[in-house]
Amino acid sequence: MFIRTSQFILLLVALAPIIAMAEDTATLPENYCSWEVKDYAIEDPLCGLDGDALRGKQVVSDSHLGNCLACHQLPIPGIEAYGTIGPPLQGLASRLTEAQIRVRIVDTRNINPMSIMPGFYRDPRLINRPGKPYRGKTFLTAQQVEDVIAYLVTLK
Amino acid sequence: MFILVSVFLLAITACPLLAEEAKSGYEFIKSATRAMQDDDFENPGMLYVEQGLELFNEKQDGASKACSDCHGADARKMEPKGIARYPVYDDNKVGIVTLQKRISLCRNNIGSKPLPTNHPDLIALETFVRHRAHGEAVNVQVDGPVAGLLRKGEEIYQTRYGLIDMSCSHCHSLYTGQMIRGQKISQGQGNGFPAYRLDIGEMTNLHQRIQQCLTSMRAEPFDADSEEIKLLGLYLMSRSNGLKIETPAVRY
Numbered sequence: 160m161f162i163r164t165s166q167f168i169l170l171l172v173a174l175a176p177i178i179a180m181a182e183d184t185a186t187l188p189e190n191y192c193s194w195e196v197k198d199y200a201i202e203d204p205l206c207g208l209d210g211d212a213l214r215g216k217q218v219v220s221d222s223h224l225g226n227c228l229a230c231h232q233l234p235i236p237g238i239e240a241y242g243t244i245g246p247p248l249q250g251l252a253s254r255l256t257e258a259q260i261r262v263r264i265v266d267t268r269n270i271n272p273m274s275i276m277p278g279f280y281r282d283p284r285l286i287n288r289p290g291k292p293y294r295g296k297t298f299l300t301a302q303q304v305e306d307v308i309a310y311l312v313t314l315k
Numbered sequence: 316m317f318i319l320v321s322v323f324l325l326a327i328t329a330c331p332l333l334a335e336e337a338k339s340g341y342e343f344i345k346s347a348t349r350a351m352q353d354d355d356f357e358n359p360g361m362l363y364v365e366q367g368l369e370l371f372n373e374k375q376d377g378a379s380k381a382c383s384d385c386h387g388a389d390a391r392k393m394e395p396k397g398i399a400r401y402p403v404y405d406d407n408k409v410g411i412v413t414l415q416k417r418i419s420l421c422r423n424n425i426g427s428k429p430l431p432t433n434h435p436d437l438i439a440l441e442t443f444v445r446h447r448a449h450g451e452a453v454n455v456q457v458d459g460p461v462a463g464l465l466r467k468g469e470e471i472y473q474t475r476y477g478l479i480d481m482s483c484s485h486c487h488s489l490y491t492g493q494m495i496r497g498q499k500i501s502q503g504q505g506n507g508f509p510a511y512r513l514d515i516g517e518m519t520n521l522h523q524r525i526q527q528c529l530t531s532m533r534a535e536p537f538d539a540d541s542e543e544i545k546l547l548g549l550y551l552m553s554r555s556n557g558l559k560i561e562t563p564a565v566r567y
Binding site: 291 | 474475476477478479480481485486489490493494495496497500530533534535536
């Protein structure tokens with residue numbers, strides 16, 4: 160009996176990394192679309208979705224969604240409390256291409272590993288100690304990210 | 316030439332990482348908030364000081380005596396310099412001892428009914444006792460056995476947490492003085508705590524502030540009695556060495 164128990168424990172110890180890996184994989188949301196960075200840009204829209212600029216503007220200004228205004232200035236009238244942490248986004252589309260904007264929204268650490276900016280579509284398995292309601296979730300949905308990009312490319 | 320360029324590059328990249336001169340959160344709040352803190356009648360934190368004073372002077376549930384029986388009425392016998400040393404390290408007992416923990420252990424010694432960490436009575440007592448050292452410079456030990464603990468605390472300070480995925484250092488070291496939605500980012504100093512927070516309308520000690528910060532990073536906050544929160548709290552307070560204690564400060 161003792162041998163069997165100890166063998167079972169040994170088996171568990173041996174399997175631990177695999178069990179842990181399985182848990183990690185489980186935290187990836189079912190509908191998570193993978194993306195690829197090439198030449199510091201993400202060419203393809205997430206999940207092949209089309210963005211809507213009007214919805215994107217809403218996501219950008221809503222403090223419960225993108226909350227971009229916490230850190231950036233944007234040419235949206237009526238907003239007083241901007242942030243000055245990131246660069247102002249006026250004229251963004253004349254500085255960056257759509258694909259270059261996409262990598263910065265999805266996970267800007269592909270450009271700057273030290274960046275303070277959250278990855279809005281970062282792989283949830285890379286998030287350290289997420290709060291219970293946020294486990295296995297991305298900051299924004301793929302649709303919301305594409306909407307934001309559709310809005311940002313209008314800022315010429 | 317190559318060496319010159321490397322030295323220059325090293326110098327400019329290392330600059331933001333060099334320790335800035337410590338500045339109290341007071342320097343970053345709006346002038347109306349400063350005025351509120353400076354006026355004892357306007358400062359909501361003074362209500363907690365008074366509440367703590369009452370608890371200090373009376374026998375609490377089950378206790379054989381009151382705090383004031385040993386420490387003098389209104390804590391007159393307490394040394395502000397001693398209070399300014401907290402959190403301290405007690406190597407044969409409990410490790411890192413915060414001021415609240417010391418008060419709690421003392422309460423238990425005289426038979427008071429033990430209270431959970433951050434119970435409102437303990438917050439009031441902590442606020443009152445810390446206020447006794449108002450104007451005294453923070454003086455946390457940084458050498459001996461504490462040095463290793465501070466390194467662990469700094470590691471936590473530099474680690475990213477939560478869905479928003481920032482470390483303490485991102486805001487409070489790299490972007491100090493910048494605006495986040497209309498509020499100036501402070502250095503995250505501990506000298507004002509326990510402080511009255513206007514945002515939530517509550518008296519908040521340093522550990523609770525850390526928990527609130529982690530929650531807003533959409534991270535799982537450290538437990539009130541966890542080793543992590545003690546290490547980070549100790550590290551934060553050590554960064555405040557030399558700053559004058561402002562308890563009860565008023566903060567956003």
